[in-house]
Amino acid sequence: MKKSFILMGIGALMLASCSGNNQKIAEDSARIAELSAEYAEASSFNDSLMLLMGDIYTGLDSINMQEGLLYNMGAGESVDRRAEIRQNLANIKARLESNRKLLSDMEARLKKSDNQNSVLLKTIDQLKNRIASQDEKISKLESDLSSARAEIDTLNAHVARTAVELVAEQEAKEKAQAEATAIENEANTVYYAIGTNKELKKNDLLEKKFLGQTKVLKGDFNESYFTKADKRTLSVIPTGSKKVKIWTNMPEDSYVIEENEDKTKTIKITNPKEFWSMTPFLVIQVD
Numbered sequence: 330m331k332k333s334f335i336l337m338g339i340g341a342l343m344l345a346s347c348s349g350n351n352q353k354i355a356e357d358s359a360r361i362a363e364l365s366a367e368y369a370e371a372s373s374f375n376d377s378l379m380l381l382m383g384d385i386y387t388g389l390d391s392i393n394m395q396e397g398l399l400y401n402m403g404a405g406e407s408v409d410r411r412a413e414i415r416q417n418l419a420n421i422k423a424r425l426e427s428n429r430k431l432l433s434d435m436e437a438r439l440k441k442s443d444n445q446n447s448v449l450l451k452t453i454d455q456l457k458n459r460i461a462s463q464d465e466k467i468s469k470l471e472s473d474l475s476s477a478r479a480e481i482d483t484l485n486a487h488v489a490r491t492a493v494e495l496v497a498e499q500e501a502k503e504k505a506q507a508e509a510t511a512i513e514n515e516a517n518t519v520y521y522a523i524g525t526n527k528e529l530k531k532n533d534l535l536e537k538k539f540l541g542q543t544k545v546l547k548g549d550f551n552e553s554y555f556t557k558a559d560k561r562t563l564s565v566i567p568t569g570s571k572k573v574k575i576w577t578n579m580p581e582d583s584y585v586i587e588e589n590e591d592k593t594k595t596i597k598i599t600n601p602k603e604f605w606s607m608t609p610f611l612v613i614q615v616d
Contacts, residue, residue: 411474418467425460425467432457448515452508459501520555521611523568534612535576545576545612560605566596570615577612579604 436453522534529535532551536544573586573594583604587595596613598604 415471415474418471422464422467425463429457429460432460448508448512452505452512455505455508459505514559517560519558519560519563519605519609519611520552521558521563521566521613522555523566523613523615524554525616526614529576529612529614535614543576546608546610555610560601560609564598564601566598566611566613568594568596568613568615570594572616574614575611576614577610578607579611580606 432453436450439449439453522529522532524532524534526535530537532554533548534546534550534554536547567589571592571594573596575596580600580603583600584596584598587597589595
């Protein structure tokens with residue numbers, strides 16, 4: 330009788346342990362899916378903002394072109410040319426309005442997200458200001474078209490813009506392009522850490538749990554321990570060790586571990602997009 334009770338107790342403990350493992354796997358899988366979705370959404374957001382920025386500055390070039398046409402009209406082409414310019418300005422205004430709505434939607438999405446990005450918010454705000462400035466310029470051109478100042482002799486006086494205005498426009502464009510580059514670089518930034526089991530634990534990258542389970546990057550880990558890199562150019566990571574273990578969930582078919590002549594191992598990333606699809610952090614244990 331006593332032996333039966335002992336066997337029943339052992340069975341219950343085994344079931345509880347299996348249940349706990351299944352629950353942990355389910356939680357990890359759910360977190361991985363969540364991180365993957367967040368990363369895909371962030372990349373898509375950055376790409377959309379860069380495309381929108383390019384369209385807004387294309388609109389600026391179009392307005393400047395219409396301005397040049399207006400202020401350089403010849404006497405024989407003034408009537409037809411004014412009609413053409415008026416229609417072109419209407420098309421540009423419609424595109425600006427569409428871009429303004431897209432920026433407002435993107436700003437609302439970003440403010441609702443858990444991870445607000447100050448660089449993105451600042452870029453959106455600057456683009457909204459650029460659209461407002463372009464609207465003002467279009468209004469002035471439309472006013473010139475319908476007023477006495479649209480006459481050729483008077484309009485020719487407006488052809489030459491000052492060097493200061495040209496420099497200011499160029500600086501604003503270069504600044505926006507630099508910020509776009511910064512956004513793209515940020516989206517492609519990844520981190521990797523190489524250390525012994527003891528070193529990784531010391532920096533809270535690994536955490537030993539009950540029943541021998543090891544958690545990776547849980548809680549407040551030391552980000553300064555990682556090496557910062559660009560996933561577009563990072564393809565080879567020498568470890569300097571003969572024994573290598575990757576703790577983070579990198580797809581197995583996206584990399585290979587090669588052995589060098591001195592028997593040390595090197596990690597070669599064969600598919601960067603897939604390799605970093607789950608997380609921008611890579612934890613490597615060496616012994």
